[in-house]
Amino acid sequence: MKSTSLGREFDRSLKNHAGFGQALRNSLTMAYRGLLKIRRTPEQLFDVTLQPILFTLMFTYLFGGAISGNVESYLPIIIPGILVQTVIGTSIVTGVQLREDMDKGVFDRFKSLPIARIAPLAGALLADTVRYTIATVLTFVMGYIMGYHPAGGLGFVAIAALLVIACSWAVSWIFAFFGVIARTASSVQGISMIVLFPLTFLSNAFVPVETMPNWLQWFVNINPISHLVSAVRELTNSGMIGFEFIISLVSAAVIVAVFAPLTVRAYMRRT
């Protein structure tokens, strides 16, 4: 052991709170850890690579004729819908993996370090935006191959992609909360599916709202997923940043504002 310890007490300045800058730095380091983990186990990316390809093909050819007459004219409707459904669905895995990760001893060390309490969670969630990006890019590429040419142009497609990734990151806080409070990883999967299935299917993602019964229309119209799908459609199909865009971002901010503190508190209380 080297005797670098002499005078160790002197340059140690003690603070009782981690500032915002430290929280950000710690979160980025934790995100780096998440990326290293993805690199070590690339098989984790199966779902975000196969699901966009499979779902886009399946739903387009299945519903295209029935809803829009042909596949070509269904693409501008279905691609934004599929995009939102797939990427938001991917955020469930964030909660499941967080649960698995937290059961490992390394989280005890994170708790004993003088770091911002939010960092281990925020970092893990941040690293997962890589997964959302892969799913987003693949969905657009599949759409393009199948003949989808967004009228909004590439710039607005990129904005739409960023919007979906940001909203999925926000939604992943909900599943992170389930991840922290649940006892097992499989129960996280279970609860999350029950929440997410109605939300994504009871929306305007696949089917025009006018074809639904009135009571269902009411729900579909207040469903934030519908607003996100509409925002993406506005961006990609008409190159417009509209009201739906703002509603989506505000909803995302509300979700983070509610679930991030809840999750961190639950995380701190867990032993």
Place this chain on the structure above:
Amino acid sequence: MNNGHSNEWAVEARGLVKTFGSNRAVDGVDLNVRAGAIYGVLGPNGAGKTTTISMLATLLRPDAGEARIFGHDVVKESHIVRQLIGVTGQYASVDESLSATENLIIFSRLLGLSRSEARRKAADLLEEFGLTEAAKRPLKQFSGGMRRRLDLAASLIAQPPLIFLDEPTTGLDPRTRSQMWDTIRRLVVTGSTVLLTTQYLDEADQLADRIAVIDRGHVVAEGTVDELKASVGTSALHLRVHHTQDIADAREIVEQVLDVRSSITAEAGKVTAPMANADQVTDLLIALRTRGIKLAEISVQKPTLDEVFLTITGNDATENVTQSSEQANRMEEARV
């Protein structure tokens, strides 16, 4: 030393309580650890050692009582306390899916080191703990001992003045175990305070300056190793007779001459009795000679920590103790 923790006490805990459901895992623990010492917390499985450490290390919130680390309250000033401690858990708290270097770099970065400092620190620590060759391998291929060493290395990144070691050698083979002991001793030379828990009595005996014996959530004894041994009292006299049929006679004479109760191990032909006054042994030997009982062996043994433990914790803990000391004995044998 400055910065307000010129305190001579590294740890001061009063009446710590932690309840899990109906189980009072820790039930009013008091601890005082002087800075610069190795302090051992000794107890059987489930005695509340890990829970106590977790509360001192800010991992668990105490239900009652208070604790200070270098004068800083573990609940109210937890962020400060975390800057003063390093924790090495019972199960290695490192990231299985990453390499040793990556683990140390991430912990260093979290502790505020720059990218290049972190890289250097990781390399230094790996060198120090003899892990350089394995630095790039995934941890899944690490042996238990290597994992513990990496775990300890991770706790030392910030050079914390107080280090908690929760059962640092449980499950290690004898060779790695004594290497770990050397490492722990070196830590104290560099000025750190070490609080370690153990269920191995010889480990506490080997390392600790002071020991707290903990059982069912209570501290049942506290003191230096010698004090604890002295509290059990006298040394024990062991006699082995040449012919096992003499054993009953021998015992009778021992009890008559020394005026104490004794115990026998018939198959080994061994009589054991407490020896308060060494002078009386002369009388005893003469008495045995007069009766014509031949001795094969005679020895005097100072009380071991095992006996201390048994005496203090009573019968219920016995099973655990014999188990762990048997384990320790097996390790001793394996080492030879």
